[in-house]
Amino acid sequence: MDECKIIVMGFGSVGQGIVKAIKMEKDKILETLGINLKIVAVADSCSSAINPDGLNVEELLKTKSEKGKLGQCPNCGTTNTDTDVLDNVDYDVLMECTPTNIDDGEPARTLTLKAFSQGKDVVTSNKGHLALNYKELDDAAKANNVMFKFEASVGGAMPIINYAKDALSGNQIISIIGILNGTTNYILSRMTSEGSSYPDTLKESQMLGIAETNPTQDVEGIDAACKAVILSNSVLGQPATYSDVEVEGISNITSEAVSLAKENGYLIKLITEVSPKTLKVSPRLVKQGSSYDLNGTLNMATLKTDLADEVTTVGKGAGSLETASAMMTDLITILRTKN
Known part of the structure; x- marks a missing residue:
């Protein structure tokens, strides 16, 4: 693996933190692991931005701040969201950052299971689907021989599961x-x-x-x-x-x-x-x-x-970049294991 194509689902505080963190750490990861991180899709609740050649982080953040919807991104905005993005984009890892839903675990549960069925690894900051459907998710990850990492779901920047x-x-x-x-x-x-x-x-x-x-x-x-x-x-x-x-x-x-x-x-x-x-x-x-x-x-x-x-x-235990730090640790673990 010399390239890792990433989809970020959810573009609130945590999702914005993870794209910032990827931009900040990208050169170091390329130097130490020889892997180029490329964000190929980012989705919010009603739209997405997609570019197989890699999205511009500053443009994503500016569009979300000024226009509220990623679908307004110049040249890369789409109306696709949720599983439609996963079905239409070539990717390696799903970074799942949608809001916690303790009622039914959605959309995180469906997105995660979909990624597993496609043979993709998943890193999540979400708690709802894990609290409601842990065994189902764990079994699905094992059945599809993929990695499922969720350090950020418990302590934010505080290491506990990996520790x-x-x-x-x-x-x-x-x-x-x-x-x-x-x-x-x-x-x-x-x-x-x-x-x-x-x-x-x-x-x-x-x-x-x-x-x-x-x-x-x-x-x-x-x-x-x-x-x-x-x-x-x-x-x-x-x-x-x-x-x-x-x-x-x-x-x-x-x-x-x-x-x-x-x-x-x-x-x-x-x-x-x-x-x-x-x-x-x-x-x-x-x-x-x-x-x-x-x-x-x-x-x-x-x-x-x-x-x-x-x-x-x-x-x-909280914060945009703080939570992103735990997700980056999980991503690097996946890269090292798969590499």
Whole structure:
């Protein structure tokens, strides 16, 4: 392989981050691996831009910013989207960046299975289809002898799945406990430091772009629950789906509860626990000064192992380029393996 043709599905924050990251790292990958990365198609929810010779990243970003639709890209814009793009473009790897859908996992599920059936490798940042259909996707990847990588779906820039499988491959992972949602960590951190109420802090985080306009997936623990399912399946080897997770969010946490915890040397954090007997997301008391004492949007996870005891990893759990960094790591793993 001296060339890798890439399709990017989804052109929101993460999709735009991955095309920027590919442009930034392209020369280094060519130098170290001898492989030229070429983005041959990018699709948003209603249109796409396609060029078999490679798309211009600056033009893609400018068109999306100014006109809102990739179909408006000069000379390369089309009305094709979703599986139509996969059927009409020659490619090697699908970078799947569509929004998480916890109701039915679409369109990520269909796009991923379609790519597998075409013998293509897939890198995704999505959580919905993994939380609902992990076994189906894993079985399909194996049946088609392709690679399926999803590091970005759990910790953003924080390594956890690849870390467990590679750096800790000599260990049995017994459990994983951590903070796996940056939005809720920001809100609870601000409530602790400022003594502010939950509604006021949520509003602040929305103004800063940390929380979504509809923050339900984050604040009600849904996002973290999806990540618990992915970790249970991929790291612990314990089959699970979203319905197996006990979930409680932070919307009922009061400033009084946060202050009382602080006075007694504790913090309230939204904690995700994954073990053979427990799949749970809930607010818990943690000690000030412990590894859980993180501010802002940072994520952390402590992996309990049989040989190395406890190992903790920390990193940014969200962000355009931060999430793209995990997807680039997965892409490079595929390139090295196939090369």
